[in-house]
Amino acid sequence: MNKVLFFAHLRDEAGVESAEIEAAGKTVAQLKEIVAETYKLGKLDSAMAAINEEFAPNEEVIQEGDVIAFIPPVSGG
Amino acid sequence: MNKVLFFAHLRDEAGVESAEIEAAGKTVAQLKEIVAETYKLGKLDSAMAAINEEFAPNEEVIQEGDVIAFIPPVSGG
Amino acid sequence: MNYEIAKENIDIQSVIDKVVQREAGAITTFIGTVRELTKGKKTLYLIYEAYESMAVKKLEQIGNEIKERWEGAEVAITHRVGKLDITDVAVVIAVSTPHRADAYEANRYAIERIKEIVPIWKKEHWEDGQEWIGDQLERVAYPSGKPEAGDLNE
Amino acid sequence: MNYEIAKENIDIQSVIDKVVQREAGAITTFIGTVRELTKGKKTLYLIYEAYESMAVKKLEQIGNEIKERWEGAEVAITHRVGKLDITDVAVVIAVSTPHRADAYEANRYAIERIKEIVPIWKKEHWEDGQEWIGDQLERVAYPSGKPEAGDLNE
Numbered sequence: 001m002n003k004v005l006f007f008a009h010l011r012d013e014a015g016v017e018s019a020e021i022e023a024a025g026k027t028v029a030q031l032k033e034i035v036a037e038t039y040k041l042g043k044l045d046s047a048m049a050a051i052n053e054e055f056a057p058n059e060e061v062i063q064e065g066d067v068i069a070f071i072p073p074v075s076g077g
Numbered sequence: 078m079n080k081v082l083f084f085a086h087l088r089d090e091a092g093v094e095s096a097e098i099e100a101a102g103k104t105v106a107q108l109k110e111i112v113a114e115t116y117k118l119g120k121l122d123s124a125m126a127a128i129n130e131e132f133a134p135n136e137e138v139i140q141e142g143d144v145i146a147f148i149p150p151v152s153g154g
Numbered sequence: 155m156n157y158e159i160a161k162e163n164i165d166i167q168s169v170i171d172k173v174v175q176r177e178a179g180a181i182t183t184f185i186g187t188v189r190e191l192t193k194g195k196k197t198l199y200l201i202y203e204a205y206e207s208m209a210v211k212k213l214e215q216i217g218n219e220i221k222e223r224w225e226g227a228e229v230a231i232t233h234r235v236g237k238l239d240i241t242d243v244a245v246v247i248a249v250s251t252p253h254r255a256d257a258y259e260a261n262r263y264a265i266e267r268i269k270e271i272v273p274i275w276k277k278e279h280w281e282d283g284q285e286w287i288g289d290q291l292e293r294v295a296y297p298s299g300k301p302e303a304g305d306l307n308e
Numbered sequence: 309m310n311y312e313i314a315k316e317n318i319d320i321q322s323v324i325d326k327v328v329q330r331e332a333g334a335i336t337t338f339i340g341t342v343r344e345l346t347k348g349k350k351t352l353y354l355i356y357e358a359y360e361s362m363a364v365k366k367l368e369q370i371g372n373e374i375k376e377r378w379e380g381a382e383v384a385i386t387h388r389v390g391k392l393d394i395t396d397v398a399v400v401i402a403v404s405t406p407h408r409a410d411a412y413e414a415n416r417y418a419i420e421r422i423k424e425i426v427p428i429w430k431k432e433h434w435e436d437g438q439e440w441i442g443d444q445l446e447r448v449a450y451p452s453g454k455p456e457a458g459d460l461n462e
Contacts (some may be wrong), residue, residue, distance in 0.1 A: 007205055008275035009286040049199070053208035069205055069273070075288035076202065076209075076233055076274025077186050077245055077265055084359055085429035086440040127427070129360035146359055146427070151444035153356065153363075153387055153428025154340050154399055154419055168320055170339065176394050178344035182336065182415075185324065189333035189406060240330050252343060254419060260411050261336075 002062060004035060005069040014039040023068065029058040031068060046055060047072050079139060081112060082146040087124060091116040100145065108145060115139040124149050155159065156230040157213035159206045159274075164232050169246045169298035172230035178250035184265050186245040188238050198279045202235045202244060205273035209233065212272040216264055224260045225252045233274055244276075252283060310384040311367035313360045318386050323400040326384035332404035334411040340399040340418050342392045352433045356398060357387045359427035363387065366426040372420055377412045380406045384419060387428055398430075 002023040006014045016039075023031045028049045036044040048071040049056050056073075062068060079100040083091045093116075100108045105126045115123040125148040126133050132148075139145060156172050166185060173181055188200050193218045217229035233245045245268065249261040268274075310326050320339060327335055343356050371383035387399045399422065403415040422428075432438045 005205065007273065008277070008288065012286070012298055039212060050205075050208055053205075055271070069208065071205065071273050072275065072286070073288040074269065074271070074273055075276045075286070076204070076272050077268045082359065083430070084427065085357060085442065089440070119446065122348065127359075127362055130365055132425070148359065148427050149429065149440070150442040151425070151427055152360070152430045152440075153426050153437075154422045166324060168319060174341070174395050176344040178341055178395075181339040181341060183339070184408070184411070185335040186335070186408070187328070187332055187335060187404075190330040218443050241332075246343070250341075254338070257338070258412055258416050265408060 002065065003067045004031070005067065005068065006039075010041055010044065010070050010072055013041050013043075023062045023066070024064040026062050027058065028056055028060050028062065028068070031062060032058070032070075035070070043072070044070060064068045079115065080144045081108070082144065083116075085149045086144065087118060087121065087147050087149055090118050097132070100139045100143070101141040103139050104128075104135065105133055105137050105139065108139060109135070109147075112147070120149070121147060156228075156272060157210050157217060158232045159204050159209055160232050160234045161236055162234075164243050164246050165235055166243065166246050169230050169232050169248045173228040173248045173250040175228055175250055177226055177252055178257075179227070179252055180254035181248060182254075182257040182261040183249075183272050184245070184247040185243055186265070188240050188242050190240045192278075195280055199239065199240070199242070200238045200279065201277040202233070202238060203275050203277070204233065204235045204238065207234075211258040213268070214270070216267045219267065220260045220263060221258050223263070224249075224251055224256045227256065229260070232266070233268070233272070235274070238245060279284050309380075311364050311371060312386045313358050314386050314388045315378055315390055316388075318388055318397050318400050320397065320400050323384050323386050323402045324341055325406040327382040327402045329382055329404055331406055332382070332411075333406055334408035335404040336408075336411040336415040337403075338399070338401040338415050339397055340419070342394050342396050342398060344394045346432075349434055351394065353394070354392045354398070354436060355431040355434065356387070357390060357429050357431070358387065358389045360389075362427050367422070370426070372422045373401065373421070374414045374417060377417070378403075378405055378410045379416050381410065383414070383418065385422070387422070387426070389428070390415060 001020050006017045050069040051066050078097050081096045127146040128143050213231045228250045230248045247264045251257040367385045382404045384402045401418045405411040
């Protein structure tokens with residue numbers, strides 16, 4: 001299983017802070033599609049993804065146990 | 078009469094912090110010459126002068142009561 | 155602990171203290187404060203949220219990038235989360251270097267990088283509504299899913 | 309009293325407090341500290357001396373120059389005099405502006421101007437001697453008796 005984290009407007013839209021999803025073997029892009037459909041997330045395309053707290057490109061393959069976070073454009077500072 | 082102030086290495090060389098000199102009607106350049114000779118100040122040429130706390134060019138004429146300061150190249154900050 | 159996410163008011167002096175060094179002639183700080191007006195619109199308050207564990211790692215990455223580029227630099231960054239009122243301090247960046255030009259440049263680099271790669275978001279609250287900043291149309295989106303090629307695993 | 313000559317330790321936060329404003333999104337500070345090594349030579353301590361009344365006026369002039377050039381800027385500068393040990397704070401410059409690029413630029417401008425026009429001098433004390441900095445041969449002299457044309461009565 002994999003933990004998936006939502007932040008900022010994505011969390012507001014998804015209505016949850018995190019979810020458990022079976023994502024091992026899928027790419028980040030594939031997981032994005034699944035998550036966008038499941039949670040009706042319109043702007044997931046503009047989000048970055050992080051795997052285990054490091055930015056990961058769309059083509060990276062997720063491993064069992066990885067924590068995936070969807071990161072909207074940041075606005076700290 | 079005019080008060081003349083010395084700072085930093087000029088004060089160390091002159092051996093005084095200030096002096097009373099009759100300088101009215103003289104230019105800054107003329108006063109520099111007099112002071113350099115009186116106090117044996119070798120580096121007065123590289124000093125700026127201030128009249129009443131404002132930088133003054135060499136050709137400015139000193140008025141009665143003006144306070145003149147000789148200001149070596151500054152090194153604050 | 156030079157890189158922190160704070161839930162309370164940031165003590166600026168304590169961030170500065172982390173970068174004091176005998177080899178430094180200059181310390182610069184950047185203090186980001188909550189501004190009342192942005193494009194004529196009045197902000198009432200902000201909420202900052204962070205992906206805290208990753209944010210700390212990314213702040214540390216920025217510090218390491220600075221130490222590689224500016225020799226002898228020391229860096230400390232604290233970013234606050236939670237509700238912030240006007241004039242409250244959101245972020246403090248302190249950089250010390252032997253010479254002053256580097257302290258300014260390295261500090262500026264830090265704030266620009268924070269705005270690129272550190273997972274922190276602010277939600278602006280106005281009299282007539284609220285919005286997460288960063289999902290607005292005028293912002294650059296990241297269609298490839300990443301901020302830029304160079305940011306990955308740097 | 310945004311422009312001061314201090315005879316004791318400078319409280320950095322109190323300088324920052326002077327430039328806090330609701331319109332500011334950014335505050336930068338420059339903190340000049342006493343560095344141990346300069347060109348490989350070990351400093352034991354410094355003595356700073358000021359032509360105090362004129363120095364305060366010149367600091368204020370610098371603040372006014374900044375306000376003219378960078379809209380919405382607030383400025384506070386405190387420079388210390390007397391004996392300073394390694395890592396002691398010699399000067400604190402705080403600048404607040406609505407946007408961050410200005411806060412960095414205006415702050416940098418302030419320290420460069422201090423080094424040009426404010427009558428403050430430092431005497432370095434090493435193990436093998438002491439010297440007023442500013443009268444050394446590697447420094448630019450002012451043969452015309454002034455720092456530069458633009459500095460007069462600005």
